[in-house]
Amino acid sequence: MQEQIEFGNDETKSHQSNTSPQPREESAFIGQQSARIGKLLSDDDISPQVTTLLPDGSHIAKLFHGSAQDQCDHLLSHYAPQQFRMIYWDPPFFTGRHHQAERGEFSDEWPNLSTYLAWIKSHMELWIPYLAENGFLVVHCDWHAGHYIKVIGDEVMGWDNFRNEVIWHYTGRRQSARLRINSKHDTLFIWAKSAAATFTPVFDPWDRDEYVRMKKQVVHRDEEGHEWIWGHRGKGQSHAYRIYLEEVVGRGRAIDSVWDIPIINTSAKERVGYPTQKPFQLMARLTELCTEPEDWVWDPMMGSGTTLVAAISKGRHAFGGDSNAEALRLTQMRLGDLSNS
Numbered sequence: 001m002q003e004q005i006e007f008g009n010d011e012t013k014s015h016q017s018n019t020s021p022q023p024r025e026e027s028a029f030i031g032q033q034s035a036r037i038g039k040l041l042s043d044d045d046i047s048p049q050v051t052t053l054l055p056d057g058s059h060i061a062k063l064f065h066g067s068a069q070d071q072c073d074h075l076l077s078h079y080a081p082q083q084f085r086m087i088y089w090d091p092p093f094f095t096g097r098h099h100q101a102e103r104g105e106f107s108d109e110w111p112n113l114s115t116y117l118a119w120i121k122s123h124m125e126l127w128i129p130y131l132a133e134n135g136f137l138v139v140h141c142d143w144h145a146g147h148y149i150k151v152i153g154d155e156v157m158g159w160d161n162f163r164n165e166v167i168w169h170y171t172g173r174r175q176s177a178r179l180r181i182n183s184k185h186d187t188l189f190i191w192a193k194s195a196a197a198t199f200t201p202v203f204d205p206w207d208r209d210e211y212v213r214m215k216k217q218v219v220h221r222d223e224e225g226h227e228w229i230w231g232h233r234g235k236g237q238s239h240a241y242r243i244y245l246e247e248v249v250g251r252g253r254a255i256d257s258v259w260d261i262p263i264i265n266t267s268a269k270e271r272v273g274y275p276t277q278k279p280f281q282l283m284a285r286l287t288e289l290c291t292e293p294e295d296w297v298w299d300p301m302m303g304s305g306t307t308l309v310a311a312i313s314k315g316r317h318a319f320g321g322d323s324n325a326e327a328l329r330l331t332q333m334r335l336g337d338l339s340n341s
Protein backbone atom coordinates (compact mmCIF):
# COMPACT_ATOMS: atom_id res chain seq x y z
CA MET A 1 0.00 0.00 0.00
CA GLN A 2 1.30 3.46 -0.87
CA GLU A 3 1.66 5.97 1.87
CA GLN A 4 -0.30 9.21 1.41
CA ILE A 5 2.20 12.05 1.66
CA GLU A 6 1.56 15.72 1.19
CA PHE A 7 4.06 18.51 1.14
CA GLY A 8 3.05 22.05 1.93
CA ASN A 9 1.08 23.77 4.65
CA ASP A 10 -2.67 23.85 5.22
CA GLU A 11 -3.07 26.76 2.88
CA THR A 12 -1.46 24.91 0.04
CA LYS A 13 -3.51 21.83 0.84
CA SER A 14 -6.73 23.74 0.40
CA HIS A 15 -5.31 25.09 -2.84
CA GLN A 16 -4.83 21.54 -3.89
CA SER A 17 -8.52 20.73 -3.81
CA ASN A 18 -9.31 23.86 -5.81
CA THR A 19 -6.94 23.13 -8.63
CA SER A 20 -7.25 19.39 -8.88
CA PRO A 21 -8.82 17.91 -11.97
CA GLN A 22 -12.56 18.30 -11.85
CA PRO A 23 -14.66 15.45 -10.60
CA ARG A 24 -17.09 14.51 -13.28
CA GLU A 25 -20.23 15.85 -11.66
CA GLU A 26 -21.31 18.20 -14.44
CA SER A 27 -19.94 16.25 -17.27
CA ALA A 28 -22.20 14.97 -20.02
CA PHE A 29 -19.98 11.98 -19.79
CA ILE A 30 -21.71 11.10 -16.56
CA GLY A 31 -25.03 10.81 -18.26
CA GLN A 32 -23.59 8.11 -20.47
CA GLN A 33 -22.00 6.46 -17.50
CA SER A 34 -24.90 6.56 -15.06
CA ALA A 35 -24.15 3.05 -13.92
CA ARG A 36 -20.92 4.39 -12.54
CA ILE A 37 -22.37 7.33 -10.66
CA GLY A 38 -22.26 5.44 -7.41
CA LYS A 39 -18.53 5.29 -7.86
CA LEU A 40 -18.06 8.97 -8.49
CA LEU A 41 -15.60 10.41 -6.10
CA SER A 42 -14.32 13.80 -5.22
CA ASP A 43 -10.70 14.59 -5.81
CA ASP A 44 -9.69 12.83 -2.60
CA ASP A 45 -7.96 9.74 -3.74
CA ILE A 46 -9.09 6.82 -1.72
CA SER A 47 -7.18 4.38 -3.85
CA PRO A 48 -4.29 2.78 -2.00
CA GLN A 49 -2.38 2.91 -5.28
CA VAL A 50 -2.24 6.71 -5.34
CA THR A 51 0.17 9.02 -3.58
CA THR A 52 -0.53 12.74 -3.74
CA LEU A 53 2.30 15.22 -3.39
CA LEU A 54 2.60 18.99 -3.48
CA PRO A 55 6.29 19.17 -4.32
CA ASP A 56 6.49 22.92 -4.84
CA GLY A 57 3.75 23.78 -2.38
CA SER A 58 1.07 24.38 -4.99
CA HIS A 59 1.39 22.08 -7.98
CA ILE A 60 -0.04 18.61 -7.66
CA ALA A 61 1.78 15.40 -8.48
CA LYS A 62 -0.19 12.19 -8.28
CA LEU A 63 1.76 8.96 -8.40
CA PHE A 64 0.04 5.71 -9.24
CA HIS A 65 1.52 2.31 -8.57
CA GLY A 66 0.09 0.01 -11.19
CA SER A 67 -0.17 -0.88 -14.84
CA ALA A 68 -1.19 1.56 -17.53
CA GLN A 69 -4.56 -0.20 -17.73
CA ASP A 70 -5.08 0.25 -13.98
CA GLN A 71 -4.22 3.93 -14.30
CA CYS A 72 -6.88 4.32 -16.99
CA ASP A 73 -9.44 2.56 -14.81
CA HIS A 74 -8.56 4.89 -11.95
CA LEU A 75 -8.81 7.99 -14.12
CA LEU A 76 -12.12 6.83 -15.53
CA SER A 77 -13.64 6.41 -12.10
CA HIS A 78 -12.18 9.54 -10.51
CA TYR A 79 -11.83 12.38 -12.97
CA ALA A 80 -13.37 14.08 -15.92
CA PRO A 81 -12.15 12.69 -19.21
CA GLN A 82 -10.07 14.81 -21.59
CA GLN A 83 -8.13 16.59 -18.92
CA PHE A 84 -4.52 16.07 -19.98
CA ARG A 85 -2.82 18.66 -22.12
CA MET A 86 0.10 16.33 -22.75
CA ILE A 87 0.47 12.59 -22.47
CA TYR A 88 4.10 11.60 -22.78
CA TRP A 89 4.73 7.92 -23.36
CA ASP A 90 8.20 6.40 -23.15
CA PRO A 91 7.54 2.68 -23.62
CA PRO A 92 10.11 -0.10 -23.87
CA PHE A 93 11.70 0.28 -27.34
CA PHE A 94 11.75 -3.37 -28.54
CA THR A 95 15.45 -3.72 -27.75
CA GLY A 96 15.11 -7.39 -26.81
CA ARG A 97 16.93 -6.65 -23.55
CA HIS A 98 16.17 -6.81 -19.88
CA HIS A 99 17.17 -3.31 -18.71
CA GLN A 100 18.86 -3.27 -15.37
CA ALA A 101 20.69 -0.52 -13.51
CA GLU A 102 21.63 0.29 -9.92
CA ARG A 103 18.07 1.27 -9.03
CA GLY A 104 15.54 -0.52 -11.10
CA GLU A 105 14.90 -2.87 -13.92
CA PHE A 106 12.27 -3.56 -16.52
CA SER A 107 11.82 -6.04 -19.29
CA ASP A 108 11.94 -5.17 -22.97
CA GLU A 109 11.83 -8.74 -24.26
CA TRP A 110 9.10 -9.79 -26.65
CA PRO A 111 8.34 -12.97 -28.54
CA ASN A 112 8.30 -11.07 -31.85
CA LEU A 113 7.71 -7.66 -33.42
CA SER A 114 4.01 -8.19 -34.06
CA THR A 115 3.34 -8.95 -30.38
CA TYR A 116 5.16 -5.74 -29.45
CA LEU A 117 3.27 -3.66 -32.01
CA ALA A 118 -0.09 -5.05 -30.88
CA TRP A 119 0.86 -3.99 -27.34
CA ILE A 120 1.84 -0.52 -28.58
CA LYS A 121 -1.43 -0.08 -30.44
CA SER A 122 -3.69 -1.30 -27.64
CA HIS A 123 -1.94 1.02 -25.17
CA MET A 124 -1.97 4.02 -27.44
CA GLU A 125 -5.73 3.57 -27.80
CA LEU A 126 -6.05 3.61 -24.02
CA TRP A 127 -4.69 7.14 -23.67
CA ILE A 128 -6.90 8.92 -26.17
CA PRO A 129 -10.06 9.49 -24.08
CA TYR A 130 -7.97 11.31 -21.49
CA LEU A 131 -6.34 13.75 -23.87
CA ALA A 132 -7.74 17.30 -23.98
CA GLU A 133 -9.10 18.53 -27.32
CA ASN A 134 -6.11 20.89 -27.44
CA GLY A 135 -3.72 18.24 -26.13
CA PHE A 136 -0.70 16.41 -27.49
CA LEU A 137 0.36 12.78 -27.41
CA VAL A 138 4.14 12.38 -27.48
CA VAL A 139 5.61 8.92 -28.07
CA HIS A 140 9.30 8.42 -27.44
CA CYS A 141 11.00 5.63 -29.41
CA ASP A 142 14.09 4.83 -31.45
CA TRP A 143 15.20 2.95 -34.57
CA HIS A 144 14.13 -0.45 -33.23
CA ALA A 145 10.43 0.08 -33.91
CA GLY A 146 9.93 3.83 -34.37
CA HIS A 147 8.86 3.58 -38.01
CA TYR A 148 6.12 1.12 -37.18
CA ILE A 149 5.02 3.25 -34.23
CA LYS A 150 4.59 6.24 -36.55
CA VAL A 151 2.25 4.20 -38.75
CA ILE A 152 0.27 2.92 -35.76
CA GLY A 153 0.06 6.42 -34.29
CA ASP A 154 -1.29 7.79 -37.55
CA GLU A 155 -4.00 5.12 -37.50
CA VAL A 156 -4.95 5.81 -33.89
CA MET A 157 -4.61 9.62 -33.85
CA GLY A 158 -5.25 10.40 -37.52
CA TRP A 159 -2.52 11.23 -40.03
CA ASP A 160 -3.79 14.82 -40.19
CA ASN A 161 -3.10 15.25 -36.50
CA PHE A 162 0.55 14.37 -36.79
CA ARG A 163 2.58 17.48 -35.95
CA ASN A 164 6.27 16.70 -35.63
CA GLU A 165 8.99 14.15 -35.58
CA VAL A 166 11.53 15.48 -33.09
CA ILE A 167 15.02 14.06 -33.17
CA TRP A 168 16.72 14.05 -29.81
CA HIS A 169 20.40 14.00 -30.77
CA TYR A 170 23.00 13.22 -28.15
CA THR A 171 26.71 12.72 -28.13
CA GLY A 172 28.61 9.90 -26.53
CA ARG A 173 31.33 7.40 -27.19
CA ARG A 174 31.63 6.59 -30.89
CA GLN A 175 33.17 3.53 -32.41
CA SER A 176 34.10 2.85 -36.00
CA ALA A 177 31.97 0.08 -37.39
CA ARG A 178 31.46 -1.81 -40.61
CA LEU A 179 27.91 -2.98 -40.09
CA ARG A 180 26.14 0.01 -38.52
CA ILE A 181 27.35 3.52 -37.86
CA ASN A 182 26.82 4.98 -34.39
CA SER A 183 23.16 5.60 -33.68
CA LYS A 184 22.99 8.69 -31.47
CA HIS A 185 19.41 9.81 -31.57
CA ASP A 186 15.95 8.94 -30.31
CA THR A 187 12.71 9.98 -31.94
CA LEU A 188 9.73 11.73 -30.38
CA PHE A 189 6.54 11.60 -32.43
CA ILE A 190 4.03 14.31 -31.59
CA TRP A 191 0.36 14.03 -32.47
CA ALA A 192 -2.30 16.59 -31.62
CA LYS A 193 -5.72 15.46 -30.46
CA SER A 194 -7.31 17.92 -32.89
CA ALA A 195 -6.69 21.09 -34.88
CA ALA A 196 -7.34 23.03 -31.65
CA ALA A 197 -3.93 22.09 -30.24
CA THR A 198 -1.25 24.75 -30.49
CA PHE A 199 2.32 24.75 -29.26
CA THR A 200 3.83 27.41 -27.04
CA PRO A 201 6.76 28.87 -29.02
CA VAL A 202 10.12 27.91 -27.53
CA PHE A 203 13.36 29.73 -28.27
CA ASP A 204 17.03 28.84 -27.98
CA PRO A 205 19.46 31.58 -27.05
CA TRP A 206 21.17 33.12 -30.10
CA ASP A 207 24.82 33.90 -29.87
CA ARG A 208 25.61 37.22 -31.63
CA ASP A 209 28.74 35.90 -33.37
CA GLU A 210 27.02 32.70 -34.46
CA TYR A 211 24.16 34.74 -35.93
CA VAL A 212 26.54 37.01 -37.84
CA ARG A 213 28.51 34.02 -39.13
CA MET A 214 25.31 32.38 -40.34
CA LYS A 215 24.08 35.53 -42.11
CA LYS A 216 27.43 36.15 -43.83
CA GLN A 217 26.70 39.87 -44.11
CA VAL A 218 28.42 43.14 -43.34
CA VAL A 219 27.41 44.46 -39.91
CA HIS A 220 26.50 48.19 -39.91
CA ARG A 221 26.15 50.56 -37.00
CA ASP A 222 23.51 53.27 -36.77
CA GLU A 223 24.04 56.78 -35.37
CA GLU A 224 23.50 55.50 -31.82
CA GLY A 225 25.95 52.65 -32.21
CA HIS A 226 23.40 49.81 -32.54
CA GLU A 227 24.47 47.01 -34.86
CA TRP A 228 22.26 45.99 -37.78
CA ILE A 229 22.29 44.03 -41.05
CA TRP A 230 20.07 44.18 -44.11
CA GLY A 231 16.92 42.06 -44.21
CA HIS A 232 15.62 40.94 -47.59
CA ARG A 233 12.16 40.38 -49.06
CA GLY A 234 13.03 38.00 -51.88
CA LYS A 235 14.71 38.50 -55.22
CA GLY A 236 15.71 42.08 -56.05
CA GLN A 237 14.85 43.30 -52.55
CA SER A 238 17.98 42.41 -50.65
CA HIS A 239 18.16 45.76 -48.84
CA ALA A 240 14.55 45.91 -47.69
CA TYR A 241 14.79 46.66 -43.98
CA ARG A 242 17.17 46.72 -41.04
CA ILE A 243 17.55 43.81 -38.67
CA TYR A 244 18.97 44.95 -35.35
CA LEU A 245 21.29 42.37 -33.85
CA GLU A 246 20.37 43.05 -30.23
CA GLU A 247 16.69 42.44 -31.03
CA VAL A 248 17.36 39.15 -32.78
CA VAL A 249 19.79 37.94 -30.14
CA GLY A 250 17.48 39.07 -27.33
CA ARG A 251 14.50 37.23 -28.83
CA GLY A 252 16.45 34.00 -29.30
CA ARG A 253 16.07 31.48 -32.08
CA ALA A 254 12.88 29.48 -32.58
CA ILE A 255 13.62 25.81 -32.02
CA ASP A 256 13.61 23.31 -34.85
CA SER A 257 12.97 19.58 -34.85
CA VAL A 258 16.49 18.47 -33.95
CA TRP A 259 17.26 18.86 -30.26
CA ASP A 260 20.86 18.56 -29.14
CA ILE A 261 20.66 17.59 -25.51
CA PRO A 262 23.32 15.59 -23.67
CA ILE A 263 22.42 12.11 -22.51
CA ILE A 264 22.66 11.45 -18.76
CA ASN A 265 26.16 10.10 -18.32
CA THR A 266 27.29 7.91 -15.45
CA SER A 267 28.57 10.81 -13.35
CA ALA A 268 25.73 13.26 -14.09
CA LYS A 269 24.23 14.90 -11.02
CA GLU A 270 20.67 14.20 -12.10
CA ARG A 271 21.28 10.49 -12.57
CA VAL A 272 19.22 8.38 -10.18
CA GLY A 273 20.22 4.96 -11.45
CA TYR A 274 16.98 3.95 -13.18
CA PRO A 275 17.54 2.32 -16.57
CA THR A 276 16.83 4.56 -19.60
CA GLN A 277 16.27 7.67 -17.45
CA LYS A 278 15.61 10.66 -19.75
CA PRO A 279 17.27 14.05 -19.22
CA PHE A 280 15.42 16.76 -17.37
CA GLN A 281 16.35 19.25 -20.11
CA LEU A 282 14.58 17.16 -22.75
CA MET A 283 11.41 16.85 -20.70
CA ALA A 284 11.47 20.50 -19.65
CA ARG A 285 11.59 21.61 -23.27
CA LEU A 286 8.80 19.26 -24.27
CA THR A 287 6.67 20.46 -21.37
CA GLU A 288 7.14 24.09 -22.35
CA LEU A 289 6.36 23.34 -25.99
CA CYS A 290 3.22 21.26 -25.50
CA THR A 291 1.62 22.72 -22.37
CA GLU A 292 0.97 25.93 -20.45
CA PRO A 293 1.22 26.67 -16.72
CA GLU A 294 -1.47 24.90 -14.66
CA ASP A 295 -2.07 22.27 -17.37
CA TRP A 296 -2.05 18.59 -16.48
CA VAL A 297 0.53 16.15 -17.83
CA TRP A 298 0.32 12.36 -17.67
CA ASP A 299 3.14 9.85 -18.00
CA PRO A 300 1.70 6.33 -17.78
CA MET A 301 5.12 4.62 -17.77
CA MET A 302 7.06 7.20 -15.84
CA GLY A 303 10.14 5.19 -14.78
CA SER A 304 12.22 7.50 -12.58
CA GLY A 305 9.64 10.28 -13.00
CA THR A 306 11.55 12.75 -15.17
CA THR A 307 8.29 13.91 -16.77
CA LEU A 308 6.77 14.73 -13.39
CA VAL A 309 9.87 16.53 -12.15
CA ALA A 310 9.92 18.66 -15.32
CA ALA A 311 6.16 19.31 -15.17
CA ILE A 312 6.22 20.49 -11.56
CA SER A 313 9.36 22.56 -12.12
CA LYS A 314 7.56 24.32 -14.95
CA GLY A 315 4.39 25.02 -12.97
CA ARG A 316 2.21 22.23 -14.36
CA HIS A 317 0.35 19.45 -12.52
CA ALA A 318 1.27 15.86 -13.16
CA PHE A 319 -0.13 12.36 -12.96
CA GLY A 320 2.34 9.53 -13.38
CA GLY A 321 2.33 5.79 -12.96
CA ASP A 322 4.43 2.72 -13.34
CA SER A 323 4.03 -0.94 -12.56
CA ASN A 324 7.48 -0.98 -10.97
CA ALA A 325 7.56 -0.06 -7.27
CA GLU A 326 11.14 1.20 -7.50
CA ALA A 327 10.03 3.73 -10.13
CA LEU A 328 7.52 5.07 -7.62
CA ARG A 329 10.13 5.35 -4.88
CA LEU A 330 12.56 7.21 -7.12
CA THR A 331 9.94 9.59 -8.43
CA GLN A 332 8.76 10.33 -4.93
CA MET A 333 12.35 10.99 -3.87
CA ARG A 334 12.96 13.35 -6.81
CA LEU A 335 9.76 15.26 -6.18
CA GLY A 336 10.67 15.44 -2.50
CA ASP A 337 14.01 16.98 -3.49
CA LEU A 338 12.09 19.64 -5.43
CA SER A 339 10.09 20.51 -2.35
CA ASN A 340 13.34 20.97 -0.41
CA SER A 341 15.07 23.10 -3.02
Ligand SMILES: C[S@@+](CC[C@H](N)C(=O)[O-])C[C@H]1O[C@@H](n2cnc3c(N)ncnc32)[C@H](O)[C@@H]1O
Pocket residue numbers: 066067068069090091092105106274275276277278279300301302303304305306307321322323324327
Ligand atom coordinates in the same frame (compact mmCIF):
# COMPACT_ATOMS: atom_id res chain seq x y z
C1 LIG B 1 11.61 3.46 -20.85
S1 LIG B 1 11.13 3.34 -19.18
C2 LIG B 1 10.64 4.98 -18.76
C3 LIG B 1 11.80 5.85 -18.37
C4 LIG B 1 11.40 7.24 -17.93
N1 LIG B 1 10.95 8.07 -19.02
C5 LIG B 1 12.51 7.95 -17.15
O1 LIG B 1 12.89 9.11 -17.50
O2 LIG B 1 13.01 7.37 -16.20
C6 LIG B 1 9.64 2.45 -19.38
C7 LIG B 1 8.87 2.16 -18.10
O3 LIG B 1 7.65 1.51 -18.45
C8 LIG B 1 7.26 0.72 -17.35
N2 LIG B 1 6.21 -0.19 -17.83
C9 LIG B 1 6.32 -1.15 -18.76
N3 LIG B 1 5.13 -1.71 -18.99
C10 LIG B 1 4.24 -1.07 -18.19
C11 LIG B 1 2.82 -1.16 -18.01
N4 LIG B 1 2.09 -2.04 -18.69
N5 LIG B 1 2.23 -0.31 -17.14
C12 LIG B 1 2.96 0.60 -16.44
N6 LIG B 1 4.30 0.73 -16.58
C13 LIG B 1 4.93 -0.08 -17.45
C14 LIG B 1 8.54 0.08 -16.89
O4 LIG B 1 8.47 -0.36 -15.55
C15 LIG B 1 9.54 1.24 -17.07
O5 LIG B 1 9.72 1.94 -15.87
